[in-house]
Amino acid sequence: MHVPDGFLDARTLAATAGLAAVGLGLALREVRRNLPPRRVPLIGLAAAFVFAAQMLNFPVAAGTSGHLIGAALAAVLLGPAAAIVAMTAVLLLQSLMFADGGITALGANVLNLAVIAPLAAYGVYRAVRSIAGTGQQATLLATGFAAWCSTMAAALACAVQLAASGVVEWGTVLAAMGSVHMVIGLGEAVITMLIVAVVLRARPELVTSAVPAMQPTHRRTVAYGTALVIGLMVLVAPFASSLPDGLEHVAERFGFASLASASQPAPLPDYSLVPLADSSPWLATVLAGALGALVAFAVAWFVARALAAPVHPTARH
């Protein structure tokens, strides 16, 4: 999902760099103020850990294999602010040392994978845990669903940036990125849950110590994150409505062209259900998204149940 150089236009580059700088700045301030100094070296080592863990292969089918993205894992194990700093370090090192991810697109990549993804993961993780409880199974369920949501959030943000740059059409890129990452997100969810389950079994306090010590300031971080995402939408909307293709075409066809002024939010992804798509594409898109989320939640629930099942003493080796 790393955007290389040469794909995004100057407007998008500037907007994403600004938003990424704000997000990273707030996270750095949060870490400096509220993280005990004891945990500061862990951020650097955890960044190296995420990089190493991304090198592990998870075979899928026919010789292909997937790998971890790690934003949700970092958010669950480190908390949101430290996760943002660690993921930013990962992306900086990847682009500066391995030319993986562009230099001009660094702002966009940091925004998608190091700001939006951990914040989305953390928000969902907190929300699910506040409803489902803080037991092992609930923690794993929250982790899995958070990983799926963060993958989707990052992918859609990336799609919005590519489309706003005018290099691909809105419908194409949102449909492609949305549908592909619905599946990739499931893989990310299962991998993240498996890893967190191992940590929970070996050193449960490593998972819990990153989480229940949530001061009201962390709630502020989440609020900043939400504001950031809304800011992104608002910033992108004028670009979207000024595009000659895609969105305007859709707008004219469905007769809400008059609404497509500055406050028009970015469209929802177009991974629509086929029969419904012709009559009511918006409804179909919403339904497809909800269905995907439901499937992800169900998968997370089943895996969490299987992983949290008490192991019989003799069955362990």
Add this chain to the structure above:
Amino acid sequence: MLRDRFLSPYQHGSSAVHRWPAGAKLLAAVGCVFLVVLLPRSAWWAYAAIAAGLVAVSLAARADLRGMLVRLLLLEPFVIGIALLALLKPGGVPLFLSMLTKSTLCLATMILLTATTRFSDLLAVLWRIRVPALLVTTLALMHRYLFVLVEEMERMQRARRSRTFVAGRTSAWRNSAQVAGQLFVRTSERAERVYLAMCARGWKA
């Protein structure tokens, strides 16, 4: 072996390019990348000139051209993957070609930079230009322990492989997750020791 080579892009050398100050090289590389990105899509002569410049600098650095090419080809699939989406747009072929050229030139620039400049020197530049200290510390620790953790991970995988004879897909997932989970536990224990060692040497947050 391939992994070792991939993890250390820096090629030792004593050419003039290697001896240029890291700050100047970073500035030149970033400037070149921005120039390529901001050039009009059909500025083919400018692209050719920049490519010629990159080749000239590589030759002056007596860099391992084959290694750099392999690195470029390994990164190219990601570029092509995104660029292909542009082909679906009506009249997308020139757009596709120009994006591919731009991205490839930028990749080549960064590969050349990392082949001739140590990452620790780049970190020193980031420190000097006042990138927030916490971020530079994090980057420095990450770079320092990256190789330690990757080696630790490989030892764990080797130990697992020497004890496991059947490798189905499910067990492969479980094993990789086991390695990653254990690696995180060991990483956080190591971070505690690193913190104590840093404090013993007078480090202040």
